[in-house]
Amino acid sequence: MTLSPNLYRFQTAPQIVAGPGSLGQLGAHLDLAGSFRSALVVAQRSMVRQGFADEVVRQLEQKEISCSIIQDVMPEPTAGHIRELCARLSEESFDLIVGIGGGSVLDVTKLISVLRTNDRQVEEMLGIDNVERPGIPAVLIPSTAGTGSEVTPNAIVTLPEEELKIGVVSRHLLPRLVVLDPCLTMELPQAHTAATGMDAFTHAIESYISVKANPISDMFALESIRLISRNIVQVYREGSDLAAREQMLLGSMYGGMALTGSGTAAVHALAYPLGGKFNIPHGVANSMLLPHVMEFNESAVRGRLKRVAVAMGLGGSLQNAEGVIQKIKEWTVALDIPQDLRVFGVEGRNVPALAQAALKVTRLMQNNPKPMAAGDVEAVYRKLLP
Numbered sequence: 001m002t003l004s005p006n007l008y009r010f011q012t013a014p015q016i017v018a019g020p021g022s023l024g025q026l027g028a029h030l031d032l033a034g035s036f037r038s039a040l041v042v043a044q045r046s047m048v049r050q051g052f053a054d055e056v057v058r059q060l061e062q063k064e065i066s067c068s069i070i071q072d073v074m075p076e077p078t079a080g081h082i083r084e085l086c087a088r089l090s091e092e093s094f095d096l097i098v099g100i101g102g103g104s105v106l107d108v109t110k111l112i113s114v115l116r117t118n119d120r121q122v123e124e125m126l127g128i129d130n131v132e133r134p135g136i137p138a139v140l141i142p143s144t145a146g147t148g149s150e151v152t153p154n155a156i157v158t159l160p161e162e163e164l165k166i167g168v169v170s171r172h173l174l175p176r177l178v179v180l181d182p183c184l185t186m187e188l189p190q191a192h193t194a195a196t197g198m199d200a201f202t203h204a205i206e207s208y209i210s211v212k213a214n215p216i217s218d219m220f221a222l223e224s225i226r227l228i229s230r231n232i233v234q235v236y237r238e239g240s241d242l243a244a245r246e247q248m249l250l251g252s253m254y255g256g257m258a259l260t261g262s263g264t265a266a267v268h269a270l271a272y273p274l275g276g277k278f279n280i281p282h283g284v285a286n287s288m289l290l291p292h293v294m295e296f297n298e299s300a301v302r303g304r305l306k307r308v309a310v311a312m313g314l315g316g317s318l319q320n321a322e323g324v325i326q327k328i329k330e331w332t333v334a335l336d337i338p339q340d341l342r343v344f345g346v347e348g349r350n351v352p353a354l355a356q357a358a359l360k361v362t363r364l365m366q367n368n369p370k371p372m373a374a375g376d377v378e379a380v381y382r383k384l385l386p
């Protein structure tokens with residue numbers, strides 16, 4: 001449904017239980033989500049290893065819900081992989097699906113949910129509102145901070161043949177229940193902590209400067225920016241800091257809420273071909289691109305970036321657009337984010353094709369506050385090939 005230009009809309013999960021140890025409350029909160037007999041648990045392997053998937057099963061079995069578990073979801077899932085998983089599950093019956101893991105696991109959980117109830121292939125669901133019927137009720141439990149996928153109506157699919165990633169966007173992808181337990185993120189390795197944290201920050205800042213920004217998305221974006229700015233370097237250095245992990249997980253969820261109300265923009269559009277063609281993890285691609293796209297956008301959003309600077313807690317002389325960009329650059333160094341796309345096999349001759357692919361991500365490109373021509377996109381990629 002298209003909205004008139006001066007209207008805005010917001011949607012999110014109906015029930016969120018949050019805080020350290022909240023996974024232990026899963027069973028109690030499930031009662032409010034419905035009554036179920038059998039569940040499919042889609043678990044990240046690290047969640048199985050650390051015992052959190054067992055805890056989910058224990059909670060469900062206490063409610064007399066029988067469980068089967070899969071734990072071989074690939075990172076940055078392809079359409080082919082999702083098709084294979086669905087084919088393998090065709091004989092299983094379940095009336096609840098629980099995803100526990102990073103954005104890749106949560107997106108696959110959301111897609112399995114709607115693929116079970118809609119007579120369509122995943123390729124036919126790509127784009128906006130191409131899912132007809134509600135899916136199997138889902139519970140989403142993130143283990144990264146993160147994509148915010150637990151509260152977004154999006155699931156991202158990699159299409160290797162087209163060397164691109166595309167989103168399925170539908171209100172039917174929202175879960176019945178979210179459990180936001182920072183204890184699950186304590187063992188997230190340093191490099192993933194950095195990249196997924198920067199992805200969350202990118203959701204917030206892109207939503208705040210998007211042409212679709214509105215009062216509801218602004219509130220979530222600024223709070224996300226505030227929480228992540230104060231914790232991202234700390235959580236990278238001290239992964240065992242539970243309070244910092246909790247703030248990051250909240251910041252990540254608020255980032256998901258911000259992008260649901262508004263939308264991400266050119267950073268994400270330029271990141272998709274880097275994921276689709278060169279398998280660069282989503283958070284890494286975004287972290288590398290963010291400072292350079294912000295430099296391009298700066299002249300169009302100086303006023304907004306001043307408010308971002310305040311939310312980031314930057315002092316007097318840095319409370320401006322330059323201060324924000326400088327700080328983001330400092331983070332990429334402090335978080336050891338790669339600065340050269342050659343590390344991933346990208347060469348100068350790939351740039352025109354990457355730019356053409358990014359420009360095709362019109363859903364996000366059209367949100368960017370300053371229109372980008374092919375030459376502008378190429379110039380950003382070339383900054384990462386110093």
Ligand SMILES: NC(=O)c1ccc[n+]([C@@H]2O[C@H](COP(=O)([O-])OP(=O)(O)OC[C@H]3O[C@@H](n4cnc5c(N)ncnc54)[C@H](O)[C@@H]3O)[C@@H](O)[C@H]2O)c1
Nearest residue numbers: 046075076102103104143144147149152154156187188282
């Ligand atoms: N649906 C959305 O709204 C949305 C938004 C942004 C990105 N995405 C998509 O999400 C995917 C990326 O998700 P991600 O960044 O969360 O990464 P991920 O789910 O791919 O996980 C990254 C790595 O971290 C490991 N891991 C995850 N949690 C762990 C934990 N707690 N302890 C130890 N290891 C752990 C995984 O095994 C994996 O190797 C991409 O496909 C991206 O396009 C979706």
Ligand SMILES: [Fe+2]
Nearest residue numbers: 147199203282
């Ligand atoms: Fe993202």
